[in-house]
Amino acid sequence: MLWEEALMDDHTLTVIDNKTGKRIELPVRKSTQGPGAVDITRFFGETGYFTYDPGFLSTASCHSALTFLDGEQGQLLYRGYPIEQLAERSSFLEVAYLMLYGELPTQAELDAFTYIIVHHSMLNEALKSFYRGFYHDAHPMAIMVGVVGSLSAFYHDSTDISNPHHREIAAHRLIAKMPTIAAASYKHSIGEPQVYPDNNLSYSGNLLNMMFSIPCEKFQLDPIAERALDLIFILHIDHEQNASTSTVRLAGSSGANPFACVASGIAALWGPAHGGANEAVLNMLQEIGDVKRIPEFVARAKDKNDPFRLMGFGHRVYKNYDPRARIIRQMCHEVLEKLGDHDDPLFELALRLEEIALKDEYFIERKLYPNVDFYSGLIYRAIGIPANMFTVMFAIARTVGWVAQWMEMIGEENQRIGRPRQLYIGPTRRDYVDVKHR
Numbered sequence: 052m053l054w055e056e057a058l059m060d061d062h063t064l065t066v067i068d069n070k071t072g073k074r075i076e077l078p079v080r081k082s083t084q085g086p087g088a089v090d091i092t093r094f095f096g097e098t099g100y101f102t103y104d105p106g107f108l109s110t111a112s113c114h115s116a117l118t119f120l121d122g123e124q125g126q127l128l129y130r131g132y133p134i135e136q137l138a139e140r141s142s143f144l145e146v147a148y149l150m151l152y153g154e155l156p157t158q159a160e161l162d163a164f165t166y167i168i169v170h171h172s173m174l175n176e177a178l179k180s181f182y183r184g185f186y187h188d189a190h191p192m193a194i195m196v197g198v199v200g201s202l203s204a205f206y207h208d209s210t211d212i213s214n215p216h217h218r219e220i221a222a223h224r225l226i227a228k229m230p231t232i233a234a235a236s237y238k239h240s241i242g243e244p245q246v247y248p249d250n251n252l253s254y255s256g257n258l259l260n261m262m263f264s265i266p267c268e269k270f271q272l273d274p275i276a277e278r279a280l281d282l283i284f285i286l287h288i289d290h291e292q293n294a295s296t297s298t299v300r301l302a303g304s305s306g307a308n309p310f311a312c313v314a315s316g317i318a319a320l321w322g323p324a325h326g327g328a329n330e331a332v333l334n335m336l337q338e339i340g341d342v343k344r345i346p347e348f349v350a351r352a353k354d355k356n357d358p359f360r361l362m363g364f365g366h367r368v369y370k371n372y373d374p375r376a377r378i379i380r381q382m383c384h385e386v387l388e389k390l391g392d393h394d395d396p397l398f399e400l401a402l403r404l405e406e407i408a409l410k411d412e413y414f415i416e417r418k419l420y421p422n423v424d425f426y427s428g429l430i431y432r433a434i435g436i437p438a439n440m441f442t443v444m445f446a447i448a449r450t451v452g453w454v455a456q457w458m459e460m461i462g463e464e465n466q467r468i469g470r471p472r473q474l475y476i477g478p479t480r481r482d483y484v485d486v487k488h489r
């Protein structure tokens with residue numbers, strides 16, 4: 052049975068045009084969990100109106116079987132599994148398999164998948180000269196957008212999107228190469244030699260090794276840092292139709308190759324209202340600088356005439372509590388305790404800010420809780436990852452979600468290019484006036 056039939060509800064929504072009296076019946080589609088959706092595909096044809104929903108506050112842009120989140124309940128499920136269970140019992144690559152293939156892997160499947168990812172982690176050597184073209188203090192996210200976009204020029208043997216095998220190889224390559232690309236971006240920015248991947252290390256252990264080891268010294272991988280990074284990566288894998296994922300889907304709907312689509316996702320992720328928030332949190336803490344100045348900044352955040360917002364607080368969908376924040380908060384306190392520089396004033400400042408904002412009426416009333424980015428930035432800092440790499444870390448993990456969403460979309464029958472409508476408010480038709488008469 053087609054999904055359209057399977058998810059058709061047994062009632063309709065009636066819309067009446069109060070001007071003309073015309074009634075139309077709109078079919079309602081069921082979800083397996085959460086709100087259903089009124090199907091408005093025939094709406095324009097039957098009424099002559101578009102629907103208007105800037106910011107997609109009420110619009111489902113697609114159907115998806117990957118991630119479910121309930122903002123009121125503070126619930127997040129990957130393929131039906133609660134994020135709390137995956138965070139406690141699973142690993143990043145196991146969850147990546149779940150997202151790509153729909154089920155948790157058997158041990159043999161996980162071993163085979165791990166082998167594939169590990170053996171795709173090297174970069175084409177020619178890419179090194181590409182890095183050399185970037186200015187030494189280029190932001191690593193700028194490098195990521197460029198390098199990931201360029202992958203289609205290096206791996207065009209996996210860009211036939213109509214071929215499921217090509218799609219799968221491209222997905223594996225993206226997941227496997229992302230840490231290598233990220234670490235190389237970092238090494239470029241600090242003028243150190245790039246480090247090759249080590250096939251004996253875990254996904255996050257390998258990233259830490261490529262970021263922090265140098266050829267002249269033996270690198271000691273810290274198991275707490277490795278586990279913390281793996282946990283952050285699991286929490287960031289996917290988050291439904293957020294801005295970057297929607298960007299990947301929209302780019303992919305035109306038939307663009309997956310490397311180009313993921314590059315567009317990285318660009319969208321960079322903004323401070325999305326993935327750039329974790330870096331913005333650290334910048335904000337630095338700007339506050341001292342615990343004594345917290346009240347001043349909290350007052351600014353509440354002032355309608357001041358554009359300042361407390362970065363790392365609030366969420367578009369979680370209006371109760373971000374379940375990822377609850378998990379990561381615990382890890383954050385553990386990491387700060389064991390790895391944090393106890394003299395670093397920023398950690399004390401962050402914990403005081405968290406305390407004050409959680410008690411403040413303004414934040415309680417608007418349900419503005421610390422989100423996942425508030426804590427991930429602090430963990431990264433304790434591990435020694437610089438602030439300009441924070442969003443890059445997010446991009447590594449989210450690549451799994453992007454490719455899983457992209458594969459889900461491209462695998463559909465009758466997949467069409469995404470093409471939103473608009474409410475035009477510009478000038479009506481007018482005639483060109485020659486420059487000398489203007």
Ligand code: CMC
Nearest residue numbers: 324325326328352360361362363364365366367417422424
């Ligand atoms: N500091 C102070 N006030 C805030 C904040 C904040 N961080 N966030 C929202 N508000 C206020 C806002 O001024 C508004 O007040 P009022 O009702 O009096 O006009 C009310 O809370 C609702 O805000 P909104 O802008 O309508 O909420 P939104 O759902 O459009 O925005 C958000 C969500 C995440 C963009 C916003 O909360 C924000 O800018 N937060 C800081 C940036 C941040 O941490 N972003 C990371 C999000 S989590 C990562 C991810 O999943 O991508």
